[in-house]
Amino acid sequence: MAQEGFDGIELVVRTMAQTAVDNETYFSELDAVVGDGDFGYSLARGFEIVLATWDDLDRSDAATFLRKVAVIITSRVGGTSGPLWGTAFMRAAAAAGSDRIGAAEALAMLRAAITGIKERGQSDVGDKTLLDALVPAVDALEGYLAAGQGAASAVTAAAKVARASAEGTSSMLAKRGRAAYTGERSIGSPDAGAIGVAVMFEQLAGAWPG
Amino acid sequence: MKKFVNDPKDFVPEMLRGIALANPATLRYVPEYNLIMRADAPSENKVSIVQGSGSGHEPAHVMIVGKGMLDAACPGDVFSAPPMDYVLETTKLLNSPKGVLHIINNYTGDRMAFDMGREMAEAEGIRIGTVIVDDDVAVKDSTWTVGRRGVAGNFFVIKAIGAAAEKGAELDDLVALGNRVNAVSRTMGMALTSCTPPAKGSPLFDLGDDEMEMGVGIHGEPGRRREKLASANEIVDELLEAVASDLPFKKGDDVALMVNGLGGTPISELYLVYGRAHAQLTARGINVRRNYVGEYCTSLDMAGCSLTLVRLDEELSSLLEAPAEIPNRIF
Incomplete structure (x- = not known):
């Protein structure tokens, strides 16, 4: 019998993958301003394999499924994005457990993913990375859920926070990643990874049932 | 190339x-x-x-x-x-x-x-x-x-x-x-020439005919400094001083000494280097108990070498002496 809540995991991963593939050019153009312009390309090369192998991915439980995704992303996405996004899936897998996945479990998985990204990238909020969209969005999600909102409206509200936070990275100085090499030149443009997270949240809000 | x-x-x-x-x-x-x-x-x-x-x-x-x-x-x-x-x-x-x-x-x-x-x-x-x-x-x-x-x-x-x-x-x-x-292991290397990765087809970095890179990395990364080519003895003495003073290795220590070729240096030159290094260590009162001369860790076709010193004790000596069967053989 399938793990309860597994369909939610599938929806999140599928939406992330489709978003990465659909926005390859857009994400690369954003990255070209301050980084080396390969972010969209790299991300799409990994997530397109997730989509191509979608039906064959091991679905024994959420942890196994997410570990398979982690291996694909880590080994097929080039540069530092592969290990960072791969670690996010790996840590989420480790936090998934084998019981029903509800709001509390989903938040624990997101928190584990954030911790993994911070450790692997030796970075934190304020360094002008995807964390600057992901962390405020997850904080918001937790707040809305705690306040009793349903999943669909909580995700929609979190997506708005993700968008505002991602746009807010424009004024930041990049301290990590390839963009850090460009120093002051990074000010004035948003971080491609943060925008990527925001677009993924927005697509998820549109796709969430209810 | x-x-x-x-x-x-x-x-x-x-x-x-x-x-x-x-x-x-x-x-x-x-x-x-x-x-x-x-x-x-x-x-x-x-x-x-x-x-x-x-x-x-x-x-x-x-x-x-x-x-x-x-x-x-x-x-x-x-x-x-x-x-x-x-x-x-x-x-x-x-x-x-x-x-x-x-x-x-x-x-x-x-x-x-x-x-x-x-x-x-x-x-x-x-x-x-x-x-x-x-x-x-x-x-x-x-x-x-x-x-x-x-x-x-x-x-x-x-x-x-x-x-x-x-x-x-x-x-x-x-x-x-x-x-x-x-x-207890310390190494420093130096390059006489760059190496040429097959996918690049040309030297990885420029090193003049009369220059050497002291402290080079095994991927051609920059070392401590680039300087005028010196004599073999001067090069060995500088490498040895950098390595020996780091642990530091002291009078009375038993050591293994490795002279490692970086891929493009003939065996003859490696033994010339070894001779100087061994004599200098002996002069410092450091006992060379085991030696290794040849190619162990190369950088494609780079000319140059590295010196490694390992401080030995009884357990480590016996582990290094133990037989092994690997494809790197000459018999």
Whole structure:
């Protein structure tokens, strides 16, 4: 019998993958301003394999499924994005457990993913990375859920926070990643990874049932 | 630069296939994961010893796979870390009830691939230990590392761990042993010429005919400084001083001395270097108990050498003396 809540995991991963593939050019153009312009390309090369192998991915439980995704992303996405996004899936897998996945479990998985990204990238909020969209969005999600909102409206509200936070990275100085090499030149443009997270949240809000 | 090469992207697989064909009884080549392993590995009674790194450093590490040394080498492309999924698959293939030991040179790419490979493999229930080698005294941080780089001293870590593993040592003890050997090993290298990666087809960096790079890394990374070419004795003395003063090695110490060729230096020159280094150590009251002269950890076709000193004790000496059966042979 399938793990309860597994369909939610599938929806999140599928939406992330489709978003990465659909926005390859857009994400690369954003990255070209301050980084080396390969972010969209790299991300799409990994997530397109997730989509191509979608039906064959091991679905024994959420942890196994997410570990398979982690291996694909880590080994097929080039540069530092592969290990960072791969670690996010790996840590989420480790936090998934084998019981029903509800709001509390989903938040624990997101928190584990954030911790993994911070450790692997030796970075934190304020360094002008995807964390600057992901962390405020997850904080918001937790707040809305705690306040009793349903999943669909909580995700929609979190997506708005993700968008505002991602746009807010424009004024930041990049301290990590390839963009850090460009120093002051990074000010004035948003971080491609943060925008990527925001677009993924927005697509998820549109796709969430209810 | 003239090279034996077909399609540069097949360079590493073609080399691995050659090694496997030359050693059919003892080695197995797994092309899916770019992997060379002992044909009889893994063993239920022995920790599996795995080294991963970029290619281009042969005989390290694909040619020191064999009884008493590595159970598998998991190389990446030339000067590139192995992909994480290859690390994971190698670890799974080598899984033993006694565990798997990863030996890694301290480079950012290698460490990230192995950190992730380890985390994935542990999630599948495999016991893993890790030893990081960082014996290069030349620079503290580099374009490729946080902290010191791992270079030819790696050979001693592998040799000691391989011998102890063969005797049935446990995973935790092997990790402690590896850290202990790394802690008493010091190396510095220098380049007379650049190297030429097959995919690039031209020298990696420019070094004038009358120049040398002191403290060069094994991927041609910058060292301490570039200077006018000096005499062999002056070069040896500078390398030796940098290495000996770092631990420091003291009067009365017993040491192993390695003169390692970087790929493009003739054996004659390496022995000339060895002669000076040995005499200088003797003059300092340091006893050279074991010596290693030849190519151990190269940088493709770079001309140059590195000097490694390892402080010996009885246990380490006996582990270094223990027999091993590896494809790097002349008989």
